[in-house]
Amino acid sequence: MKIAIFTDTFAPDVNGVARTLQRFTKHLEKNNMEYKVFAPETPGKDLFSSQIHRFMSLPFFLYPDCRLAFPNMISVKAQLLAFKPDIIHIATPFNIGLCGLHFAKKLGIPVVGSYHTDFDKYLEYYDLQFLSKILWRYMHWFHRSMRKIFVPSTATQEHLRKHGFTNTSIWPRGVDCAVFQPDFSPKKLKQKYHIKEKYLLTYVGRLAPEKDVALLPRIQASLPEFIKNNVHWLLVGDGPFKQELSNLTTKNMTFTGFLSGNGLAEVYAASDLFVFPSATETFGNVVLESLASGTPVIAANAGGVKTIVQQGITGYLCPEKNPHAFASSVTSLLLDKEKREEMAIAAREYALKQSWDAIFNRLLEDYQHALIQEDLQVLA
Numbered sequence: 112m113k114i115a116i117f118t119d120t121f122a123p124d125v126n127g128v129a130r131t132l133q134r135f136t137k138h139l140e141k142n143n144m145e146y147k148v149f150a151p152e153t154p155g156k157d158l159f160s161s162q163i164h165r166f167m168s169l170p171f172f173l174y175p176d177c178r179l180a181f182p183n184m185i186s187v188k189a190q191l192l193a194f195k196p197d198i199i200h201i202a203t204p205f206n207i208g209l210c211g212l213h214f215a216k217k218l219g220i221p222v223v224g225s226y227h228t229d230f231d232k233y234l235e236y237y238d239l240q241f242l243s244k245i246l247w248r249y250m251h252w253f254h255r256s257m258r259k260i261f262v263p264s265t266a267t268q269e270h271l272r273k274h275g276f277t278n279t280s281i282w283p284r285g286v287d288c289a290v291f292q293p294d295f296s297p298k299k300l301k302q303k304y305h306i307k308e309k310y311l312l313t314y315v316g317r318l319a320p321e322k323d324v325a326l327l328p329r330i331q332a333s334l335p336e337f338i339k340n341n342v343h344w345l346l347v348g349d350g351p352f353k354q355e356l357s358n359l360t361t362k363n364m365t366f367t368g369f370l371s372g373n374g375l376a377e378v379y380a381a382s383d384l385f386v387f388p389s390a391t392e393t394f395g396n397v398v399l400e401s402l403a404s405g406t407p408v409i410a411a412n413a414g415g416v417k418t419i420v421q422q423g424i425t426g427y428l429c430p431e432k433n434p435h436a437f438a439s440s441v442t443s444l445l446l447d448k449e450k451r452e453e454m455a456i457a458a459r460e461y462a463l464k465q466s467w468d469a470i471f472n473r474l475l476e477d478y479q480h481a482l483i484q485e486d487l488q489v490l491a
């Protein structure tokens with residue numbers, strides 16, 4: 112099977128979509144499967160590859176992790192005609208995605224898509240709710256000709272079902288349990304960041320309004336005094352809200368910037384708790400990484416995250432945008448070491464079952480089903 116992937120974000124971008132697609136292409140390479148990726152350039156970061164075709168781009172104002180690219184249509188058509196893909200997978204609904212959709216229709220290539228981001232939920236964070244109806248009309252038109260729409264969680268599947276989408280299939284995410292694992296020293300990490308407090312709380316993700324990161328200082332302020340003075344926060348990531356967030360934080364909050372590999376794995380594993388207030392996730396890769404590291408999660412009871420965290424077993428789910436509920440859960444677990452240790456074991460055991468290979472093999476099977484469906488329609 113030859114696969115052409117059209118996406119508005121790809122490695123070296125740092126976000127869940129880009130990282131998932133990069134892992135998928137590595138899986139294809141490992142299994143000697145041919146693919147082409149059409150993606151925007153990331154100025155100053157791009158790595159050359161004969162299988163990845165880049166185009167000049169600008170950041171998308173609503174979601175800078177995705178870029179508005181300007182694909183060379185003549186070049187794309189020539190590449191597709193030479194490559195002759197069996198299927199086109201469109202991962203994002205912007206310019207590159209539109210380009211893929213155009214050629215799928217024009218050249219008669221079966222097309223599937225994946226839905227990674229609830230942009231309608233983002234609108235309220237930027238006072239753009241009035242665009243919601245227009246957005247959904249566009250999303251219906253964009254996905255109408257797709258054989259399958261792959262979604263990362265049952266929560267997202269249900270969200271799309273309510274908006275009239277019926278041809279969805281679950282494509283969850285995995286985690287590399289060899290990288291994200293519990294065997295890191297809290298003492299070394301605390302020395303590295305000059306942390307003297309007893310407990311370490313961590314957030315990992317984009318520092319942006321739609322991630323509800325403004326809730327973190329409010330959670331800290333809602334902690335009892337005897338806990339508040341004994342915790343330190345590590346905020347891992349970057350984004351447009353960083354400066355404003357830094358103005359709200361106290362001396363016991365440290366911004367690390369982007370971390371990856373062992374540096375990120377060390378932070379997860381050395382933390383007592385992972386706190387994730389975002390209510391807009393379609394899945395929540397960072398939550399699964401924390402569980403693989405044996406660190407219990409306290410998260411918003413919303414979106415895809417609520418399908419990962421097992422209430423009272425691997426962490427606690429709190430009402431979204433409720434700092435007092437988050438603070439209560441943090442306090443409860445910090446004061447109950449035995450419960451934290453039980454959750455750590457359960458978290459690791461759950462993560463060990465989330466194999467990337469199994470997940471990607473299931474996706475390839477779904478591709479085959481989409482192709483069979485196409486063939487049956489042609490015969491009919």
